[in-house]
Amino acid sequence: MLTANNLGKKYKHTWALEPISLTLDRGMHGLLGPNGAGKSTLMRLFAGLLVPTTGDAMLHGSSVRSGNQVRQQIGYVPQTFQMFPQLTARQWLLHVARLKNIGTKREREAEAERLLRAVQLESKADLPARSYSTGMVKRLGIAQALVGSPQIIIVDEPTAGLDPEERIRLRNVLVELAQSSVVLFSTHVLSDVDMSCRDVIVLGAGKLHYNGKLEGLAEYASGKLWEWEASEHEWRAIAQEQLLTARRTADGIRCRTIADLPPTPYAAAVVPTMEDGYLALISSLTIGTKR
């Protein structure tokens, strides 16, 4: 169990993350928030890579910075993962296993084999990493964080820049890991969270705005989500930033927006998804900031 106890980080006079308290249990936890929300800061604090300004991150009651034994229970994959391009995935994993003091040569080889399988890289295991696609490099990044079977896996934007097929493959790797570990991953792709998480954390401008079940997020757009059919002419007159989506249909343009009141007399209230709820929450924060 990973816990944030009044955990916060300040740079000079500005909080990158205002003090928060929360607990993460086994399973997939999606971390959402606009740019600069504090997601990487929270993940780096949890990984023990940043010194908090207040409070602490604890794993089973011990500070994540209290020594190697605790540190080895946490696998962290940064947004950009660097490795020597001339090494193969297998060589790299053996190297990391040596750095992490994994037992004998035979045990290290077995560990590398296990992880290559876990991230579906067996068929490319003996090719140099410079020949890998972006998705394969990301999967190798995850594999190296898994050396030694950490209980906590923290991944910063794992699906950024991946094609849809690779995104799904990588998401499935994380879902599999979450069967037995705590997995925390940040993303700007809402469907990745919708498809894989039960629990979601939303940060905005360094503050915690939501920590709970996926379904609960939809509530933020409840009674505020409207759809209506507009003509081409009407659609052009609407300020485009007010629309969530607009798609052509046989009868005109189907518009969707979040607003306290129906934007036209023809608009009908619709049941929001988690994505609508997130957008409603974030737009309410932006309006709050502008006031």
Ligand SMILES: Nc1ncnc2c1ncn2[C@@H]1O[C@H](COP(=O)(O)OP(=O)(O)OP(=O)(O)O)[C@@H](O)[C@H]1O
């Ligand atoms: N080393 C630093 N010194 C000063 N300010 C920093 C430092 N690191 C982060 N910040 C600030 O803290 C805030 C949170 O940054 P953070 O990288 O955690 O956001 P994020 O949610 O991960 O953003 P993104 O989605 O763009 O990666 C930002 O305003 C950022 O400029």
